[in-house]
Amino acid sequence: MTFTQDLAKQTADLWQQIYDMPFNRDMALGTLRRDVFQGYIVQDAHYLEGFARALSLAAAKAPSADVLAQLAGSATGAIHVERELHAHYMGLFGVSDSAFAAIQPSAACDHYLSFLLRSAALGDFPEAVAALLPCFWIYREVGRDIAKHSQPSNPYAAWIDTYSGEAFDESVSRMLALTDRLGAEADGPTKTRMERAFRRACWHEWRFWDSAYHMEDWAQPPAAQGAPAYQSGPPVSVP
Ligand SMILES: Cc1ncc(CO)c(N)n1
Numbered sequence: 257m258t259f260t261q262d263l264a265k266q267t268a269d270l271w272q273q274i275y276d277m278p279f280n281r282d283m284a285l286g287t288l289r290r291d292v293f294q295g296y297i298v299q300d301a302h303y304l305e306g307f308a309r310a311l312s313l314a315a316a317k318a319p320s321a322d323v324l325a326q327l328a329g330s331a332t333g334a335i336h337v338e339r340e341l342h343a344h345y346m347g348l349f350g351v352s353d354s355a356f357a358a359i360q361p362s363a364a365c366d367h368y369l370s371f372l373l374r375s376a377a378l379g380d381f382p383e384a385v386a387a388l389l390p391c392f393w394i395y396r397e398v399g400r401d402i403a404k405h406s407q408p409s410n411p412y413a414a415w416i417d418t419y420s421g422e423a424f425d426e427s428v429s430r431m432l433a434l435t436d437r438l439g440a441e442a443d444g445p446t447k448t449r450m451e452r453a454f455r456r457a458c459w460h461e462w463r464f465w466d467s468a469y470h471m472e473d474w475a476q477p478p479a480a481q482g483a484p485a486y487q488s489g490p491p492v493s494v495p
């Protein structure tokens with residue numbers, strides 16, 4: 257079994273949860289609510305920019321010029337997808353540049369990006385790559401799964417085509433091969449850090465969709481929503 261096959265096996269529970277999410281099921285049917293997709297795509301524009309920054313940080317640590325060019329190329333690719341795909345949907349939904357600029361990253365988006373930027377900035381190169389891999393890999397597999405079930409004239413076809421397409425597949429395959437090389441060379445503690453970073457990133461992928469589906473933003477303290485402040489409980493006697 258290759259290192260990445262092993263990673264997939266260890267995270268099969270999270271992958272299954274992601275395949276089964278209503279967001280992805282409804283996207284294949286084309287019945288995903290427009291306002292939900294709009295909220296998702298705005299958050300994803302923030303996400304892809306941060307992701308490209310994390311890739312660029314990891315690229316700077318690459319052990320060879322080839323690998324540096326691979327990661328820097330994916331950073332450029334992510335910005336390109338952001339420009340093309342997101343501009344397409346934001347145009348369709350009438351989200352202007354100034355409206356976009358006024359929308360801050362959600363808690364889930366910020367949490368995922370903080371994790372990626374921290375892994376890339378403070379982790380070693382193998383750990384950074386393991387943290388960045390699920391973004392590539394999960395989107396390819398989910399994109400293919402949705403493409404298989406997609407209904408004709410699906411409004412989300414541009415999204416589905418991007419992630420189930422050949423150009424994306426090429427960059428995902430190179431990222432998998434890189435992770436397999438790093439995993440094969442890694443000592444025990446490095447492998448453990450890679451596995452933890454990979455699993456955590458898979459969790460963030462699930463969380464990002466779940467948060468978008470429920471249109472969550474930053475939770476507010478109850479008083480800010482006009483609700484009563486916290487009630488004190490009964491006194492506690494300390495023996
Ligand atoms: C949250 C998220 N993960 C991965 C991708 C793949 O690019 C994306 N666009 N958004």
Ligand SMILES: Cc1ncsc1CCO
Binds near residue numbers: 329391427
């Ligand atoms: C959009 C995107 N997501 C992960 S990598 C990438 C660019 C592919 O090169």
